[in-house]
Amino acid sequence: MFMKQIIDIKNVGKIYEGEKGLVNAIENFSMQVEEGDFVAIVGPSGCGKTTLLWGLTGLHNFTSGKAYVLEEEITKPRREVGIIFQQSNLLPWRTLIENIYFPLEIMKENINNYKDRIDELIEGVDLTGFNDSFPRELSGGMQQRASIVRALSYDPKILLMDEPFGALDAYTRDEMDTLLLEIWSKTKKTIVFVTHRIEEAVYLANKVYVMTARPGTNLALYNINLPRPRPEGITMEMAFFDIVADIKKTIVKDVQAKKEAGKYRSQEYSTIA
Ligand SMILES: Nc1ncnc2c1ncn2[C@@H]1O[C@H](COP(=O)(O)OP(=O)(O)O)[C@@H](O)[C@H]1O
Ligand SMILES: [Mg+2]
Known part of the structure; x- marks a missing residue:
């Protein structure tokens, strides 16, 4: 089957100009995502995962390399791309349904055209009956389910998720x-999912990109050929565990090699200039 390439990142880098100097966050990272893929990106804390996702959304620019979404170079946020952050980012003074409508209001859409779709999404994440609740009245899981509905409400093709x-x-x-x-x-969305939990990445994704410690660059790419839908109890199977262990060993080996070469940098704030 012909799969359409939907995200193409070529050798991107990002250098921040921090208060204490330049911070080399990502270096020479490449990634290809095809339509319908579930891609996970794993890497140690501070390796540039959030930096990478922000570049993909167009919330900030990469300082080198090229990045394309749907065959267009990324220059600004686009409605084909939805994003879900670690915090649900629900506005505390708005009810659940008012929070879900918020992006549509910003985009000046007629909300009536979206109501049926949103009702269905709310039912799908088991939030029916909570439309008039405020975020503080909802558990963390419910808040994240609301943020999934909010991101899907305007039907983006791609969902970017940052340790959601x-x-x-x-x-x-x-x-x-x-x-x-x-x-x-x-x-049938295309999902790019960032996590530092390797088990989660292997459970969810069909491709796992492993990043090195900062500056984040490609360390390895794993194709996960576990059955879909994932069978109940798959995370306790040897086949699952073998892949997880393999990825963990790859990461440990990289850290070890860098330490031996004296190139290992701690993940503490440190600058390159
Ligand atoms: N706005 C910024 N200015 C300077 N440095 C930053 C900024 N944002 C992130 N960084 C640095 O870039 C590196 C990567 O950060 P981040 O992308 O948040 O990593 P991750 O999401 O993988 O934990 C870190 O060293 C972080 O301190
Ligand atoms: Mg992050």
């Missing part, structure tokens, strides 16, 4: 992962 379930407890996080896979298979 990182702040949730382990049980809720597993539930959210399963829910996300259901949404992905139903909606």
Whole structure:
């Protein structure tokens, strides 16, 4: 089957001009995402994962390399790209439904045209009956489910997710992962999912990009050939565990090699100039 390339990142880099000097966050990172892919990006804290996603959304520019979404160079945020952050970013003074409508208001859309779709999405994430609740009345998992509805409301082709379930407890996080896979298979979205949890990446994705410690660059790419839909209990199977262990070993080896070469930099704030 011919798969359309939907994201193409070629040797991108990002250098921040921080107060203490220049910070080399990403260097020479490349990634290809095809339509319908579920791609995960893993890497240690501070390796530039958020920096990379922000570049993909057009919220900031890369300082080198080229990045294309739907065959157009990324220069500004586009409505084909939805983003979900680690924090749900719901506005505390708005109810759940008013939060979901918020991006549509910003885009000056007629909300009536979206109501049926949104009702269906709300039902799909099991939030029916909470439209008039305020964020403080909802659990962390419910807030993140609301942010998924908000991002899907205007039907973007691509969903970028930055450690979206990182702040949730382990049980809720597993539930959210399963829910996300259901949404992905139903909606056929293309998802790029950032996490530092290798188990989560292997469970969710069909491709896992592994980044090095900062400056983040390509360390390895894994194609995950586990069955879809993921069978119940797959995370306790040897086949699953083998892949996770392999990725962990790759990361440890890289850190070891860098330490031996005296090139290992701690993830603490440090500058290149
Ligand atoms: N606005 C900024 N100015 C200067 N340095 C930054 C800025 N944002 C992030 N950084 C630095 O860039 C590196 C990568 O950050 P980030 O992309 O947030 O990593 P990750 O999401 O993988 O934890 C870190 O060293 C961080 O301190
Ligand atoms: Mg981050």
